[in-house]
Amino acid sequence: MSLPALHKFEQTVERQLRLLELRKTLIERNIGRQLRLFEQKSDDIGKKIEEQIRQFERKRGIRLDDEVSFLRSWFERPLSTGAVTPSGKILARTMARYVDPHSDGPVVELGPGTGAVTEALVEAGVAPSRLVLVEFNPKFCRILRKRYPEATLVQGDAYSLRRLLETLLLQPAAAVVSGLPLVTKPIKMRLRLIRDAFDLMLPGAPFVQFTYSVASPLPRRLGGFSAEASERIWMNLPPARVWVYRRSDDGGRTGSISYLSSVVRPLSSDLR
Numbered sequence: 001m002s003l004p005a006l007h008k009f010e011q012t013v014e015r016q017l018r019l020l021e022l023r024k025t026l027i028e029r030n031i032g033r034q035l036r037l038f039e040q041k042s043d044d045i046g047k048k049i050e051e052q053i054r055q056f057e058r059k060r061g062i063r064l065d066d067e068v069s070f071l072r073s074w075f076e077r078p079l080s081t082g083a084v085t086p087s088g089k090i091l092a093r094t095m096a097r098y099v100d101p102h103s104d105g106p107v108v109e110l111g112p113g114t115g116a117v118t119e120a121l122v123e124a125g126v127a128p129s130r131l132v133l134v135e136f137n138p139k140f141c142r143i144l145r146k147r148y149p150e151a152t153l154v155q156g157d158a159y160s161l162r163r164l165l166e167t168l169l170l171q172p173a174a175a176v177v178s179g180l181p182l183v184t185k186p187i188k189m190r191l192r193l194i195r196d197a198f199d200l201m202l203p204g205a206p207f208v209q210f211t212y213s214v215a216s217p218l219p220r221r222l223g224g225f226s227a228e229a230s231e232r233i234w235m236n237l238p239p240a241r242v243w244v245y246r247r248s249d250d251g252g253r254t255g256s257i258s259y260l261s262s263v264v265r266p267l268s269s270d271l272r
């Protein structure tokens, strides 16, 4: 290639690069604008819904503070809050039903939020002093501290369960009850969580999890545990299902063995 041709080629490449750079900046600005618009809109929508809830409260003479706290947290951190409202009573009671209130040892709750499931556990006969609540949202922690002063509250990341609870639990846990939005996490993290939970529990103790998804949030054949599910709870918004996992008898070295605990009653009894 002659020198003038090379020079011309360089100029063309430079022009293309500048154009590309310009386009990139425009796209970045556009994305930034869209994001700001989205944040502003979601904030406006949140405020509108909150105002409607407050109007509803005034009309009915009731307080829906937990719903408002949830809504605010959802708008701030949708993925980790995982729900727009706290679990309904039927779902919470179904979760609690899988925990034997007469068993020994602490009952660990992961992601208790404003305490919908905590309340059902206490109502079912679990002493508040046996509860170990692991929640990372500081607002929810303040609510929980007030409502359950006898419980042990751990403000932290439930996915670091071993580090958080290894020295705190003085005896193996009787159950782990989780409201964590598991499906937003990679499978590896979920499996590590359930294995850590099993290591902190009595043999055969349940890991109770609810989900809005159709499938089990933990791969049923992978983890060396058995799995059973409640019926879909249509009376919850959104409808949910409770899954119960137990480590297989051999400590998870082979496939899963199905195992039904005597404390588990079918969901239909909850609807009566």
Ligand SMILES: C[S@@+](CC[C@H](N)C(=O)[O-])C[C@H]1O[C@@H](n2cnc3c(N)ncnc32)[C@H](O)[C@@H]1O
Pocket (backbone or CB within 6 Å): 080, 081, 082, 083, 085, 086, 087, 110, 111, 112, 113, 114, 115, 116, 117, 134, 135, 136, 137, 140, 156, 157, 158, 159, 178, 179, 180, 181
């Ligand atoms: C779907 S809400 C369930 C709340 C409550 N259990 C209920 O049923 O109403 C999920 C809860 O898990 C909490 N959470 C999410 N990720 C967490 C994590 N890594 N560690 C601790 N808590 C977490 C959220 O702050 C929220 O309170």
